[in-house]
Amino acid sequence: MPTPLNQTVAASALLMKSLPLGLLRTFVQSNADQGITPELLAELRVLSRVPGLLVACNYGGTLCSAEGVSTETLPLDSAAVALRALAALPNTHTAVISGRSLRDLAAVSRLPAEVHLVGSHGVEFDMGYAYNQSLATDALLQEVVTALTEAVAFEKGIRIMRKPVGVGVHTRPATPEVRERVIYRAQQIAMEFGLFFIVDGTVLDLTVEEPAKGRALEQLRASLGVSAALYAGDAESDEKALATLRGPDLGLHVGPGNTTAAHTIPDPEAFARVLALLFEMRRAWLFGEDAVGLERHSMIGNGSSTALLTPDAKICWMSHPLPDSGSLFAHILGGDPAGHFSIEPVKTSPVLAQRYVDNTMIVETRWADVTVTDYLEPAPEGITSLVRVLSGTGTARVVFAPRPDYANAPFSMEIRDGEVHVVGTSDPIILSAPGVTFRVTSDGRHATAMADVPLYGGPVVLNLRCGDTEPPPADPYGEPHRRAAVGQVAREWVKTLQLPSMKPSLVRRSALVLKSLVHEPTGAVLAAPTTSLPEGIGGTRNWDYRYCWLRDGSMTVNALVSLGSTREADGFLSWLGRILENAPGPEWLHPLYSVTGAPLSTEAIVESLPGYAGSRPVRIGNAADHQVQLDVFGPIAELIHDLAERRGFMPDEHWFLMEQMAHAVIARWHEPDHGIWEARRAPRHHVYTKVMCWVTLDRAVRAAALHGREAHADWAPTAVTIREQVLHEGWDNSAASYTVAYDSPDLDAAVLHIGLSGLLDVQDQRFLDTVTAVERDLRVGPTVFRYRYDDGLPGLEGGFHICTTWLIEAYLAVGRLDDALELFNQLVALFGPTGLLPEEYDPSTETHLGNHPQAYSHLGFIRCAQLLDHYLARADVE
Incomplete structure (x- = not known):
């Protein structure tokens, strides 16, 4: 009779999605006596998350119970199905290395082509060998x-x-x-x-040939490019293959007898269960069933460093010392092997709540008998100081597993005077935890410190300091005083903000997120604190956003200016001024820079990380640095204009920057470029770019008139020329809309700025038609896509939250208040439980996508809340 596992898999055309997740619990509960121990389960879990996996085994005695040449030697149905299912997963390979001849092995096993077969004790790889x-x-x-x-x-x-x-x-x-x-x-x-x-x-x-199962396993590893392997066997010849295992590899011995394998299971039936377990774990990781939703992550920050927490208080992302430095914890991109700092109650219980404390970036996570409070405290430049306070009546389990440089840097750990010292890294890393006794384990490359911490005696403070060998000055009032000081700074800043009455708590949280993305030591602004969180699960649109785009940075600090906070704008414009001092001319500015102002290094791929929910590759750096993006001058000019308008004056250094932006537009506005969305294809005459070139000159002329400055003679005439060209060349009759580029019928949500910028009257029929076209072709439920055309990149992406906010703004501009309110409320419903938004949303799968939290998403939301406040107040008056 077929086994339940076989029935389940056979019922589905897609083997990789056919096993129910409940099998894991069933196997654990019912098969403890089959050699599937908690230790083996833990190692299987680690193995399931490696970037490339090879599962190999002997045949007779491992996949089937009998030896010989009869049909009795068919593999167990469940084992064959699990091998095939594993082979169907991305970056996963299976193989059988047998003493049988290859011809006999293929004929008797009847395994599919997806399973690599090697005969004659590892010597015979192809039929021609005989x-x-x-x-x-x-x-x-x-x-x-x-x-x-x-x-x-x-x-x-x-x-x-x-x-x-x-x-x-x-x-x-x-x-x-x-x-x-x-x-x-x-x-x-x-x-x-x-x-x-x-x-x-x-x-x-x-x-006549020496048995070579070990060499065969090594050859398979090399040819398939895998990073780890599982090997299972029952015979003496299998010991040669087992002897080659290292690192995260896993060896299993099936049946009785002496072995060097780390684990022994009783029979092929037990091995079939192991294969099924491994399949379920790996599929869950690769396809996101084990990945925490991006919107459910919370961010902590202190103006120079940021970190992400899962809903159960696991530090899953943090880099040091700069935002674009190598990661210390990258669990969000690679699971436990990529590094994490976890705290949980020893007595298993669900998380009751996670929240931000008042108007701060301090996060509190609470279980029934354990509470964790996390924050990054201010520290001198180059030092990261993470504080984790444990309180409650139970016992907390702490697992400190740093994995520097995207888990590629070897290191060790030592306990010195009660502190955990990470040894062998370029910067000192020290975890101090008075009263906590850690035990350190190592897998030969990476060390992990663990401790069970009883809390009935009062709160316990963990302080992780990176880049500092000296402990912080003693505070006579203790950690509560330090925490209160951190919270007070944030609360005092929030009090200065002029918040709209529309969703003020979410606007307040969005403002705090934007402020945390400002790198205070330099004034630069991050587009997001993360890298490679996918725009499509399993896809390749995974980009590094830990840099300062001139466009994004200008829009971020301008959103804060609109709320009444101008210090961030001053810092950003000073940062930009320093970059211009070293640039050959303003027209040659890069689209983005490191927070230090340095150009980016070459975009690279971290092969050792599997990516969020298996979305590869994980990228470091961003090739957009080498693109031409002529729209960036517009948001900078608008920032300078709006900042001066709020203050009522414009300092000389800001006027100089305005002149520089206008000069850049005069020099290059007529050229094609890569556009706001950084499509990796040939440059075009993008409509949005031309609109932003017009915005640059328009705001420069306005600012000159308002603040007693002298506008250059060519600014106004060139602005008129650009406007006339855009209105004529940017319109496409077949689309009945303004489109992405001249001579193109493709729609792009960014062209809404033709009206939102003031270039075209919002009641002009051409703008009304453009709004209708974007709504019809790019809006799907609560989200708006950037475009639908081929951008030269494989795969799909979700709708962009900032595009959604542009359509809300357009609805308001053309008088469609009810439509604006409806879409705004749908956007509000997409916020994560602690008030954060990533970059995108896929309405078909209801999945949040992209780097998180995203400055674009939060600044767009703030703008919409402010505008709705204005339009609703006006409607009440009327």
Whole structure:
């Protein structure tokens, strides 16, 4: 009868999605006596999350119970199905390395082509091997067959079989006495003919080639490019393969007998269960069933460093010392092997709540008997100070597993005077935890510190300091005083904000997020604190956003200016001024820079990380640095204009920057570029870019008039020229809309700025038609897509929250208040439980996508809340 596992998998056309997640619990509960121990489960979990995996095993005695050549030796149904299912997963390979000839192995096993087969103890990789033996080898083996036939063939239960590189003697039906005699005589014959002799279960092999299961496993690893392997076997020959395992590899011995494998399971049935467990774990990781929703992560920050927490208080992302430095914890991109700092109650219980404390970036996570309070405290430049306070009545389990430089840097740990010191890294990393006794374990490359911490005696403080060998100055009032000081700074800043009455708590949280993305030591602004969180699960649109785009940075600090906070804008414009001092001219500005003002290094891929929910590759750096994006001058000019308008004056250094932006537009506005969305294709005349070039000159002329400055003679005429060209060339009759680029019918949500910027009157029929076209073709439920055209990149993406906010703004501009309110409320419903938004949303799968939290998303939301406040107030008056 088919097993339940077999029935489940066979019922689905897609093997990789066919096993229910409940099987994991079922196997654990019902098969503890089958050798599937908690330790084995833990190692399987680690193995399931490696970037590339090879699952290899012996055949007889491992995949099936019997030896011989009959149909009894078919693999167990459940084992065959699980092997095939594993092979169907991305970056996952399976193989059988058997003592049988390759022809016999393929005929008897009936395993599909997805499973790599290697015969003759690891020697025979292809069918042609058997036909390439020399005549001398063939004659030698024929002599061996004759000798064996004369010596042992008369014994009951003995069968002799010729193989491509040897002769096999099958002894399974024979009695122990007969088998002992046959082994002795066969070994003598092997010595007489100079052959290798091996006992492989109930088969004796005399071969001209040395058994090479270890070399075969290594060859498979190299050719398939895997990063870890599982090998299972039951025979003496399998020990050679087991001996090659290292690092996260896992070895299993099936059945009785001595072995070097770390784990022993009783029989092939148990191995089939292991395969099913591994499949379920790996599929869950690769396809996101084990990945925490992006919107459910909370961010802490202190103006120079940021970190992300899962809903159960796991630090899953943090870099040091700069935002774009190598990660210390990258769990969000690679699970436990990529590094994490976890705290949970020893007594298992669900998380009751996670929240931000008042108007701060302090996060509190609460269980029934344990509470964790997390924050990053201010520290000198180059130092990261993470504080984790444990309180409650229970016992907390702490797991400190740093994995520097995207888990690529080896290190060790030492306990010194009660502190955990990470040794071997470029910067000192010290975890102090007075009263906590840690135990350190190591896998040979990476160390982990763990401790169970009883809390009934009062709160326990963990302080992780990176880049500092000296402890912070002692605070006579203790940690509560430090925490209060951190919270007070945030609350005092929030009091200065002019918040709209529309969703003020979410606007307040969005403002705090934007402020946390400002790198105070330099004034630069991050687009997001993360890298490679996918725009499509399983796709390749995974970008590094830990940099300062001139466009994004300008829009971020301008959103804060609109709320009444101008310090961030001053810092950003000073940062930009320093960049211009070293640039050949403003027209040659890069689209983005490191927070230090340095150009980016080459975009690279971290091969060792599997990515969020298996979305590869994980990228470091951003190739958009080398693109031409001529729209960036517009948001900068608008920021300078709006900042001066709020203050009522414009300092000389800001006017100089305005002149520089206008100069850049005069020099290059007529050129094609790569546009706001950084499509990796040839430059075009993008409508949004031309609109932003007009905005630059328009705001420069306005600012000159308002603040007694002299506008350059060519600014106004060039602005008129750009406007006339955009209005004529940007319109497409077939689309009945303004489109992405000249001579293109493709829609782009960014062209809404043709009206939102003031270039075209919002009541002009052409703008009304453009709003209708974007709504019709790009809006799907609560989200708006950037575009639908081919951008030169594979895969799909979600709708962009900032595009949604542009459509809300457009609805308001054309008088569609009810539509604006409806879409705004749908956007509000997409916020995460602690008030954060990533970059995108896929309405078809209801999945949040992209780097998190995203400045664009939060600044767009703030703008919409402010505008709705204005329009609703005006409607009440009317």
